Amino acid sequence: xxxxxxxxxxxxxxxxxxxxxxxxxxxxxxxxxxxxxxxxxxxxxxxxxxxxxxxxxxxxxxxxxxxxxxxxxxxxxxxxxxxxxxxxxxxxxxxxxxxxxxxxxxxxxxxxxxxxxxxxxxxxxxxxxxxxxxxxxxxxxxxxxxxxxxxxxxxxxxxxxxxxxxxxxxxxxxxxxxxxxxxxxxxxxxxxxxxxxxxxxxxxxxxxxxxxxxxxxxxxxxxxxxxxxxxxxxxxxxxxxxxxxxxxxxxxxxxxxxxxxxxxxxxxxxxxxxxxxxxxxxxxxxxxxxxxxxxxxxxxxxxxxxxxxxxxxxxxxxxxxxxxxxxxxxxxxxxxxxxxxxxxxxxxxxxxxxxxxxxxxxxxxxxxxxxxxxxxxxxxxxxxxxxxxxxxxxxxxxxxxxxxxxxxxxxxxxxxxxxxxxxxxxxxxxxxxxxxxxxxxxxxxxxxxxxxxxxxxxxxxxxxxxxxxxxxxxxxxxxxxxxxxxxxxxxxxxxxxxxxxxxxxxxxxxxxxxxxxxxxxxxxxxxxxxxxxxxx
Numbered sequence: 001x002x003x004x005x006x007x008x009x010x011x012x013x014x015x016x017x018x019x020x021x022x023x024x025x026x027x028x029x030x031x032x033x034x035x036x037x038x039x040x041x042x043x044x045x046x047x048x049x050x051x052x053x054x055x056x057x058x059x060x061x062x063x064x065x066x067x068x069x070x071x072x073x074x075x076x077x078x079x080x081x082x083x084x085x086x087x088x089x090x091x092x093x094x095x096x097x098x099x100x101x102x103x104x105x106x107x108x109x110x111x112x113x114x115x116x117x118x119x120x121x122x123x124x125x126x127x128x129x130x131x132x133x134x135x136x137x138x139x140x141x142x143x144x145x146x147x148x149x150x151x152x153x154x155x156x157x158x159x160x161x162x163x164x165x166x167x168x169x170x171x172x173x174x175x176x177x178x179x180x181x182x183x184x185x186x187x188x189x190x191x192x193x194x195x196x197x198x199x200x201x202x203x204x205x206x207x208x209x210x211x212x213x214x215x216x217x218x219x220x221x222x223x224x225x226x227x228x229x230x231x232x233x234x235x236x237x238x239x240x241x242x243x244x245x246x247x248x249x250x251x252x253x254x255x256x257x258x259x260x261x262x263x264x265x266x267x268x269x270x271x272x273x274x275x276x277x278x279x280x281x282x283x284x285x286x287x288x289x290x291x292x293x294x295x296x297x298x299x300x301x302x303x304x305x306x307x308x309x310x311x312x313x314x315x316x317x318x319x320x321x322x323x324x325x326x327x328x329x330x331x332x333x334x335x336x337x338x339x340x341x342x343x344x345x346x347x348x349x350x351x352x353x354x355x356x357x358x359x360x361x362x363x364x365x366x367x368x369x370x371x372x373x374x375x376x377x378x379x380x381x382x383x384x385x386x387x388x389x390x391x392x393x394x395x396x397x398x399x400x401x402x403x404x405x406x407x408x409x410x411x412x413x414x415x416x417x418x419x420x421x422x423x424x425x426x427x428x429x430x431x432x433x434x435x436x437x438x439x440x441x442x443x444x445x446x447x448x449x450x451x452x453x454x455x456x457x458x459x460x461x462x463x464x465x466x467x468x469x470x471x472x473x474x475x476x477x478x479x480x481x482x483x484x485x486x487x488x489x490x491x492x493x494x495x496x497x498x499x500x501x502x503x504x505x506x507x508x509x510x511x512x513x514x515x516x517x518x519x520x521x522x523x524x525x526x527x528x529x530x531x532x533x534x535x536x
Contacts (some may be wrong), residue, residue: 015435051241055163056532060163060247062233065154066110067249068167070229072098072510072521073409076153085459092150093169098521099251100227102171104192107134107145107383110167110222112130119165122147129165133244133533137176137230139189145170152265165233172228172248174214177529182214191216194225195250195528197257197381199368200426210377212248214526224253224366228528244533251522252385253429254449255376258369258473275449275471276364278503282375282475283456283490286314290494296442297500300382303469314367315487372477372484375453381450382433385524392417394438396424396444405429410448410510412523422462430510431523435478442466442498449505452490453479460494467499470507 069077070093079100080091092108094101102108109131113119117499121131134142156163174181175189198208199220212228213242215219231247255274290296298311303435368374383389390399392450394415401424405411410430418436427445435454442464449470452458456476476488 004186051237052243055235055237055241055243056245057266058162058164058231059243061154062110062112062152062167062235063160063231063247065152065343066167066169066231066233067247067525067527069110070100070249070251078150080142081203083463085101085268089150092148096200098473099253100229102144102169102192102227103174103230104171104190105140105145106170107147108169109147109149110152110169111149112161112162112166113463114153121166121168129169129236131166131232131234132171133232134168138173139175140171161201161265162235163237164233166234168230168232170230170232176230177248179212181212182217193228195228195526196220196225197252198368224256226253226522229525232533236365243536245536246531246533247527248529249525251528252381252524252526253522254378254382258366274505274508275473277310278471278501279314279492280315280365280471280472280473280489281492282365282369282425283487285489286474286491288312288492290492291497295500296494296498299500299502301503303502303504306503309503311326313364315370339470369475370487372487375477375487376473376483379414379433379435379453381526382412382431382523383416385412385526386414386433387411387430389414389416390419392419392434394419396421396426397442400424400428401426407447421529425464425466427466440494442494442496448506448510449473449508456488456490456493458494460498461496463497465499468501469504471503472501527531 036369046282058338066076070079071077072079072087074087077087078096079087080088080090080095094103109121111119111121118128120128121134131142134145138145152161152164152167154164170176171191172193173187173191174193175187177193178187180187181193191214193212194215195211196213199210199213208417213225215225228248228250233245234242235244236242258275272509278298280295290298300311302308303470318446368377388403388411392415393508394400394417400413403411403413405428407429412431412433413428414433414435418439419432419434420439420445421441422439423443424441425443427447429447431449431451431452432446433451436455437455438450438452439459440458441462442460443466444464445466445468447469450472450474452467452474454477456474458472458474472492474490474492476490477484479488510523
C-alpha cells in the first residue's frame with residue numbers, strides 16, 4: 001500500500017516542468033516583443049527628430065542666405081552697393097542710399113525649388129508651397145502686395161543646397177510680430193517699424209534704450225533709426241517634415257550710431273562728421289604721447305570732402321588729453337577751426353599741457369558711446385556681425401595677411417585681446433576692433449575705422465611710412481577685474497613715426513575715394529528677434 005500511494009502522488013506532478021517551461025518561454029516572448037516595440041518606437045522618435053531637426057536647419061539656412069544677401073559686400077547681394085563691382089540684382093530691394101526702404105506692401109521672395117518642382121508662395125495650390133502666414137501677419141492677402149522673386153544661390157556646382165522652399169523679406173509692423181511697441185494697446189498694422197540704436201525719446205519710456213520704435217511717437221527723432229525687416233523661411237523635406245522660422249533684423253551702421261547728427265551740432269560744424277575727430281580719446285584722464293618731430297600729423301581735414309573735423313578730440317571736461325614727453329608741433333594738427341569745440345590746438349611745449357583748450361567733444365557723442373555699458377554693447381553688436389573674430393594675443397602677419405582684404409572686400413575684424421602689427425607692412429580695409437592693446441607698426445596702413453575699446457591702449461614705438469585713413473577711436477571700458485563703473489583713461493602713445501592719422505569720411509562709410517559722396521553701408525544685419533511659427 002505504501003508503494004501505491006507514492007506512485008499516485010507522483011502522477012499528480014506529471015507535466016509540471018513542461019508548464020513551467022512554457023510559461024517561462026511565454027514571459028520571455030512578451031519581454032522580447034516589448035523590447036522590439038520599444039526599439040521601433042525609439043527608432044521612429046529618432047527618425048522624426050532627425051527629419052524635424054533637418055527641416056529646422058534648412059529653414060535657418062534660408063534665413064541666413066537672405067540676411068547675407070542683404071549686405072552690400074556679399075558677391076550675391078541684391079541691394080544697392082556702395083562701390084564696384086555692383087550687386088547682380090541691385091533693384092531687388094528698395095533702398096535709400098545703401099539702406100533698405102521697403103514699402104508696407106513690398107514683398108520679396110527667394111525661391112529654392114528642387115529639380116522639377118514649382119515653388120510659388122502666391123499660389124493657392126498646396127503643392128506649390130503657398131505662403132499662408134503672410135495674411136495672418138499683415139492683415140491683407142498676398143495678392144494685394146507688390147511681389148518680386150529671385151532664385152536662391154544655395155545650390156553650388158550642381159550640389160543641392162538646404163531644402164528650404166522660400167524666404168520672404170518684408171517690412172515689419174506691430175501686428176506682423178504681435179508686439180505692442182509703443183504701449184498704446186493697439187497692434188498697428190499700417191506703420192512700418194524702425195530700429196533705433198541710440199534713441200533720443202522713444203515711446204513710451206523716458207529712459208531710451210536701443211530697440212524697435214514706432215516712427216510717429218511724439219518727440220522722437222529719426223536721427224539714427226534704420227528700417228527693421230522681417231525674414232521668414234519655410235523648409236519642407238521630402239519626408240513631409242516642415243518648419244517655419246522668422247528673424248526680425250536691422251542694419252548695423254556704426255558711424256551713424258556714434259555722433260550726434262548735424263541738427264544738434266554747433267553752427268558751422270561739418271555735416272558729414274560721423275566721428276568728431278581724426279583721433280578720439282573717450283574717457284577720464286586720457287593721455288596722449290606723440291613724436292616731437294618728423295612728418296607724423298593728426299589731420300582732421302576730410303580727405304573725401306571740403307569739410308573738417310577736429311584733429312584730436314577728447315571727452316573729459318577738466319583738462320583734455322595730457323601730453324607726456326614731446327608734443328607734436330602745432331603745424332601738424334590740422335582740423336576744424338578753433339571757433340568750435342575741440343578746435344585746432346595752439347602751440348604746445350614738451351611736458352604736460354592741454355592739446356585742446358576749448359570745450360571737449362563729449363557733447364558731440366551719443367550717450368551710448370560715453371559709458372562702459374554702452375560701449376560694451378557696441379562691442380557685442382560688432383562682434384556678432386564680424387566677418388572674422390580672433391581670440392588674442394594675435395599677430396597680424398599670421399592672422400590678418402591670409403584674409404585678402406581689398407578696397408572692394410573690406411572686412412569687419414574683431415580681436416578679443418591684444419593685436420600686434422609688428423612687421424605687418426600691408427594695408428587693411430574695413431573696421432578693426434581690438435579689445436586689448438593695439439601694438440601698431442607705422443609701416444602698416446589701415447583704411448577705415450579702428451576702434452580700441454576695452455583696455456583702451458594704443459602703442460607704437462617703431463618708425464614707418466604707413467598711416468590710418470578714416471578714424472581712430474580709443475576708450476577704456478575694462479581692466480583686469482572686468483567692466484569699469486565709469487570710463488577709464490584712454491591711452492595713445494606713438495613715439496616712433498609714421499605719416500599719421502587722416503580723417504576720411506569715405507573710408508569710414510565703406511566707400512573708397514574717388515567715388516562720389518559716401519554711402520553709409522551697414523557692416524551687417526543685426527538679429528533683433530528669432531521665433532518659430534507653428535504649422536498646422
